[in-house]
Amino acid sequence: MPSLRRPRAVIATVAALATTAVGVALLLSGCTEAPPVSTIGAIPFDKPLAVPPLALSTVSADGTRVFDLTANEGESRFLPGAATPTAGYNGAYLGPTLRASSGEKVEVHVHNKLTVTTTLHWHGMHLPAVADGGPHQPIAPGAERDPAWTIDQPAATLWYHPHPHGETAGQVARGLAGMFILDDPAERALPLPRNYGVDDIPVIVQDVAFDAQNRLVQRDGGFVGALGDQLLVDGTLHPFLDVTTDVVRLRLLNASPARVYNFAFSDNRAFAMIASDGGLLDASVPLDHIQLSPGERAEILVTMAPGEKVVLQSHKADLGTPGAAAGFAGSSGGSDQFDVLQLRASATLAHVGEVPQRLVPVPRLDPAAATHERQFSMNGTEINGHDMDMSRIDVVVALGDTEIWDIRNDMALPHSFHVHDEQFQLLDIAGAPPPPELSGWKDTIYLRPNTSYRLVLKFTDYADAKHPYMYHCHLLRHEDDGMMGQFLVVEPGTKIPTTTTMEDDNHDHH
Numbered sequence: 139m140p141s142l143r144r145p146r147a148v149i150a151t152v153a154a155l156a157t158t159a160v161g162v163a164l165l166l167s168g169c170t171e172a173p174p175v176s177t178i179g180a181i182p183f184d185k186p187l188a189v190p191p192l193a194l195s196t197v198s199a200d201g202t203r204v205f206d207l208t209a210n211e212g213e214s215r216f217l218p219g220a221a222t223p224t225a226g227y228n229g230a231y232l233g234p235t236l237r238a239s240s241g242e243k244v245e246v247h248v249h250n251k252l253t254v255t256t257t258l259h260w261h262g263m264h265l266p267a268v269a270d271g272g273p274h275q276p277i278a279p280g281a282e283r284d285p286a287w288t289i290d291q292p293a294a295t296l297w298y299h300p301h302p303h304g305e306t307a308g309q310v311a312r313g314l315a316g317m318f319i320l321d322d323p324a325e326r327a328l329p330l331p332r333n334y335g336v337d338d339i340p341v342i343v344q345d346v347a348f349d350a351q352n353r354l355v356q357r358d359g360g361f362v363g364a365l366g367d368q369l370l371v372d373g374t375l376h377p378f379l380d381v382t383t384d385v386v387r388l389r390l391l392n393a394s395p396a397r398v399y400n401f402a403f404s405d406n407r408a409f410a411m412i413a414s415d416g417g418l419l420d421a422s423v424p425l426d427h428i429q430l431s432p433g434e435r436a437e438i439l440v441t442m443a444p445g446e447k448v449v450l451q452s453h454k455a456d457l458g459t460p461g462a463a464a465g466f467a468g469s470s471g472g473s474d475q476f477d478v479l480q481l482r483a484s485a486t487l488a489h490v491g492e493v494p495q496r497l498v499p500v501p502r503l504d505p506a507a508a509t510h511e512r513q514f515s516m517n518g519t520e521i522n523g524h525d526m527d528m529s530r531i532d533v534v535v536a537l538g539d540t541e542i543w544d545i546r547n548d549m550a551l552p553h554s555f556h557v558h559d560e561q562f563q564l565l566d567i568a569g570a571p572p573p574p575e576l577s578g579w580k581d582t583i584y585l586r587p588n589t590s591y592r593l594v595l596k597f598t599d600y601a602d603a604k605h606p607y608m609y610h611c612h613l614l615r616h617e618d619d620g621m622m623g624q625f626l627v628v629e630p631g632t633k634i635p636t637t638t639t640m641e642d643d644n645h646d647h648h
Contacts, residue, residue: 174473175367178451183480187377189335190316190342193234202286203242207233208249209256209277209300209314216375220352225252225312231373233298233316235340238289240322245286250277256309258283259301260318261433262415262561262581264291264598267605267627270558273303273528274605290599291561292417292498292579293325295389295435297342303528307363307395307614311356313373315393317342324498325418329491331387331439337490338387339379341450343478344370345397345471356395360469361551363396363615369452371479378480384487386440387412388450392430395614397471398457398552398584401478402427403440404449410493413437416561416579420500422493423574429455431554431584433612436575439493442483450478457552458586470552500578503540503563503594510535511542516553516585516611516621525620526610533609533625534634537601543593547585553616556582557595558607559627565592582612601629 195205212230213221227233238244248258255278259271268275269285277283296318300309317340331337345366349355356364371377379386392399403409403426410422415435428436442448457472512533515522524532535541542565547553561579564572568589576583583591603626610622626634 174475175471176475177368177477178475179477181376181477181480183376183378183449183477185374185376185378187339187379187479188372188374190232190340190372191234192334193228193236195236201243203238203244205236205244205246206249207246207258208251209258210251211253214313214373216370217348217352222348222352222354224354225309225314227314227316231313232342233314235316235334236298236318237334238318238320240289240291240293240320243286243288245284247282247284248277249282250279253279254305254309255279255302256300256314257302258285258298259558260285260296260298261556262294262296262435263287263318264559264561266600267559267602267607270605270607271298272301272558272606272608276302289320291320293322294320294415294417294579295391295413295437296320297391297393297435299393301608303526304618307618310393310614311344311346311364311395312354315342315344317389317391319389320417328494328497330412330494331383331385331490337381337383337385338389340372340389340391341479342372342391342393343399343452345394346370359396359471362470362613365397365471365474366394369476369478378482381442381481381483382488383490384442385490385493386442386481388438388440390428390430390436390438392432392434394432396432397474398429398431398455399452400427400429400455402451402453404451407440407448409441410439411436411575412439412497414575414578415581418497418500419574419578420498421496425575427453428575429584431582431612432614433554433556433582434584440481441493442481442487444483444487445485446483447480449480452476452478458589503596505540505542505565505594507540508542508594509539511544513544513546514555514609514623515546515548516555517548519611519616519619519621521610521621521623524623526622526624530624531606531626531634532623535597535625535627536630536632537597537599537627538630540594540596543595544590545583545585545593546590547587550587552587552613553585553621554582554612555585555591555609556612557593557609559600560595560597562593562595565594567591597627601627601632603628603632603634
């Protein structure tokens with residue numbers, strides 16, 4: 139798939155101008171906004187949703203649950219005519235859903251049968267840095283890697299995807315992604331749908347476009363990155379889901395490189411949000427829409443009546459781009475609308491239970507215990523004025539410390555922020571308390587233009603003075619173009635200069 143990355147000089151010029159309303163107005167005066175895309179009412183819903191299978195696993199003598207994942211090239215038939223070149227794990231497109239329980243040790247044998255170097259990052263997972271799968275853990279063509287760790291976090295909907303430096307967007311866009319579901323006793327004690335593929339459904343949403351030969355291409359969304367004009371859900375074009383229960387659980391995952399989705403239903407019905415990125419909320423939140431930027435997840439419960447049909451849609455996104463930058467909201471896909479997935483209820487529905495109001499207690503991190511408050515300015519494709527440097531450590535934190543991170547989008551254009559390893563809690567947005575849907579554990583947050591987000595994090599369990607974690611914008615073009623930094627978690631008292639050289643951990647084996 140051809141790269142759509144913009145020359146750095148172009149992005150730098152856009153970034154410099156977009157810091158002021160006058161600059162944005164000048165930019166808009168010289169550009170023509172693409173017409174909005176809308177597939178509302180135009181989708182035939184003629185294919186059953188291809189729910190990814192649960193990954194097979196074995197349990198070794200010491201109790202370790204072992205998975206095998208092979209990244210490989212493939213062909214997928216999305217449209218009549220020629221097959222589409224794609225990539226996936228254990229198949230032609232996407233990968234199976236891994237599932238494990240809190241307290242289990244897991245090991246994943248990752249094999250690279252691609253023609254390019256890749257990595258495999260466990261997005262949202264709390265794990266040692268050496269197993270994180272970031273750009274310092276490359277897997278060359280023909281090589282393999284066997285990360286292992288113990289699941290030590292609450293039940294949650296996580297995912298996995300490549301993270302090679304400078305090449306992430308292209309690999310994810312070709313289909314290299316999958317879901318990782320965590321279970322725990324507190325979640326199992328609740329009256330929730332959990333029959334995978336029946337009333338508990340992964341909904342992996344990606345925007346795509348096809349050329350005349352059915353190859354994957356994407357239109358240029360300007361500053362944010364590449365955008366598509368059609369949607370795949372679990373790798374299915376125009377999907378429907380036969381619903382057989384009165385309540386269905388949808389695990390929504392925005393697996394697109396750049397697009398922000400504003401999920402709602404065609405009849406504007408209310409639904410209950412029960413979980414965000416890092417797990418269950420303390421109480422279900424009644425909503426009629428939920429907006430997710432790339433990498434974010436939400437679990438929702440939808441109540442169905444016998445025989446009805448309703449469509450999950452994505453409405454115009456609220457990118458929060460003010461005043462003169464409104465044209466950029468359109469070019470960034472904010473004006474686009476999509477039919478996503480049709481739900482078709484059977485004539486009779488099995489009773490699952492009522493939507494629970496109370497879920498699980500969410501322990502709150504204490505900002506008064508913070509040892510540091512750090513500021514991160516997101517501007518252009520730089521953080522605090524720096525591009526990503528694989529040999530530079532930007533932040534060193536002590537194991538056990540609580541910190542406040544003040545993330546500032548200092549532009550009139552969109553960004554997001556993702557932290558590896560630790561889930562965070564949102565303290566405030568521009569000084570105001572976060573809404574209920576953002577009150578739980580998060581690892582990725584959309585950054586509205588010219589807005590500050592204060593996060594509180596506690597760094598636990600894993601100290602490593604050699605292997606860094608990442609923080610970065612999860613608009614993948616921005617990540618690839620250098621909007622990323624590195625942090626080490628070290629034992630208290632360890633002195634690490636920020637100029638420490640980090641070398642690739644190339645311990646691949648055949």
